[in-house]
Each structure stands twice: as structure tokens, then as C-alpha cells.
Amino acid sequence: DTGVSQDPRHKITKRGQNVTFRCDPISEHNRLYWYRQTLGQGPEFLTYFQNEAQLEKSRLLSDRFSAERPKGSFSTLEIQRTEQGDSAMYLCASSFGDGGTGELFFGEGSRLTVL
Amino acid sequence: AQSVAQPEDQVNVAEGNPLTVKCTYSVSGNPYLFWYVQYPNRGLQFLLKYITGDNLVKGSYGFEAEFNKSQTSFHLKKPSALVSDSALYFCAENQFYFGTGTSLTVIP
Numbered sequence: 001d002t003g004v005s006q007d008p009r010h011k012i013t014k015r016g017q018n019v020t021f022r023c024d025p026i027s028e029h030n031r032l033y034w035y036r037q038t039l040g041q042g043p044e045f046l047t048y049f050q051n052e053a054q055l056e057k058s059r060l061l062s063d064r065f066s067a068e069r070p071k072g073s074f075s076t077l078e079i080q081r082t083e084q085g086d087s088a089m090y091l092c093a094s095s096f097g098d099g100g101t102g103e104l105f106f107g108e109g110s111r112l113t114v115l
Numbered sequence: 116a117q118s119v120a121q122p123e124d125q126v127n128v129a130e131g132n133p134l135t136v137k138c139t140y141s142v143s144g145n146p147y148l149f150w151y152v153q154y155p156n157r158g159l160q161f162l163l164k165y166i167t168g169d170n171l172v173k174g175s176y177g178f179e180a181e182f183n184k185s186q187t188s189f190h191l192k193k194p195s196a197l198v199s200d201s202a203l204y205f206c207a208e209n210q211f212y213f214g215t216g217t218s219l220t221v222i223p
Binding site: 004031033035040041042043044045048056091093095100101103104105106107108109 | 119147149151156157158159160161164166205207209210211212213214215216
């Protein structure tokens with residue numbers, strides 16, 4: 001199965017530490033998205049890439065958050081100086097095509113707990 | 116601002132009965148609308164989408180949804196519910212706006 005994979009699946013860290021999540025999309029997909037999901041809420045859009053270009057960032061994405069997709073393949077999401085409010089599930093998804101008509105294929109998420 | 120609303124946090128239905136999970140959207144023009152399902156401890160899975168054309172779209176696992184422009188709705192439906200349909204359902208407008216989800220429980 002070559003679906004979307006995310007690593008690590010779980011991360012526990014202390015407040016103030018930096019964390020990095022990795023996402024490997026489906027290989028032929030040109031778009032890659034990051035979301036945050038908390039209990040009882042739907043996924044909240046953070047940012048997305050088309051190939052290696054980061055095309056849009058949500059206002060939710062503070063300057064402590066940075067995402068890259070250096071060669072248009074895998075992506076990383078880094079959170080610097082973590083805060084307890086960053087505790088959430090971070091979801092990655094990929095899709096194929098332009099214009100926003102392609103359905104999303106999600107990974108199983110990376111759960112972050114900030115102590 | 117664009118948004119998607121799922122007015123029901125929880126829907127319970129008896130096995131074999133028809134089910135409806137409601138969704139309304141706020142974007143003007145021609146929206147791209149999606150339904151996703153999330154089973155416990157699993158990632159979200161695509162069910163169906165409306166991009167253009169026929170207002171009734173059919174998707175995976177026997178689900179369908181009807182796009183209603185006058186009511187700005189995109190309700191998810193299934194004629195006969197299965198216990199295995201119990202899951203969390205999310206409506207989305209394009210790739211950016213998700214509803215808060217509706218937990219569906221199908222009672223045997």
C-alpha cells in the first residue's frame with residue numbers, strides 16, 4: 001500500500017522544545033496539505049504545497065510553524081518553541097491535479113502532546 | 116467568510132433505516148463539496164464529491180449526496196444503514212474548509 005504516511009505517529013514533548021513531523025504523500029500527487037485537528041473539531045487547514053511551492057498559509061500558522069517540501073516529494077512541518085496549545089493531531093493529505101477539485105488522501109496523523 | 120456547517124453533532128439511526136447527515140455551505144458561486152469518513156483510529160477517507168453536473172452524486176459504500184444550490188446544502192444519504200457505517204463524517208468545501216463532524220451511530 002503506497003498511501004500517505006506520516007512519522008512519527010505520536011510525539012510527546014516538553015513545552016519549549018522543537019518538533020518536526022514528516023509526511024510522504026502518494027508519489028504521483030502534486031499537492032500536499034497540512035491540517036491540525038483537535039477533539040470534537042474538523043481538520044483546520046494550515047498550509048499547502050503544489051509541487052515544491054508553498055502556495056497558501058492559514059492565519060493559524062504562527063511564525064513558530066514552518067513547512068517545507070524541498071523537492072516536491074515529502075514534506076516536513078516544524079513547530080518551534082512548542083506550547084501546550086499546540087497539542088493536537090497533525091494531519092497530512094495529498095491530492096492530484098489543479099484547481100481544488102481533487103479529493104484528499106489522508107495519512108493517519110501525527111499526535112502531538114506538549115507537557 | 117467561507118464556512119461549512121454540520122448542524123448535528125450526533126445522529127442515531129436503526130440498522131436498515133435510511134440515514135441522512137446534514138451539511139450546509141456558505142460560499143457563493145459554484146462550490147466544490149466533499150464528504151469524508153473517519154473510522155476509529157483511522158485516517159479520513161474520501162466518500163464522494165460534487166464538482167459540477169448532476170446534483171445527485173454517488174460514492175463509496177452505497178452513500179450518495181444531493182447538491183441543492185437554493186438551500187446551499189449537500190446532505191449525505193444512504194437508503195439502508197449498516198452497523199459498520201458507524202463513524203465520524205465530515206463535510207468539506209474544497210480543500211480548506213471542513214465542518215466540525217457528525218458522529219453517526221447505527222443501532223443494531
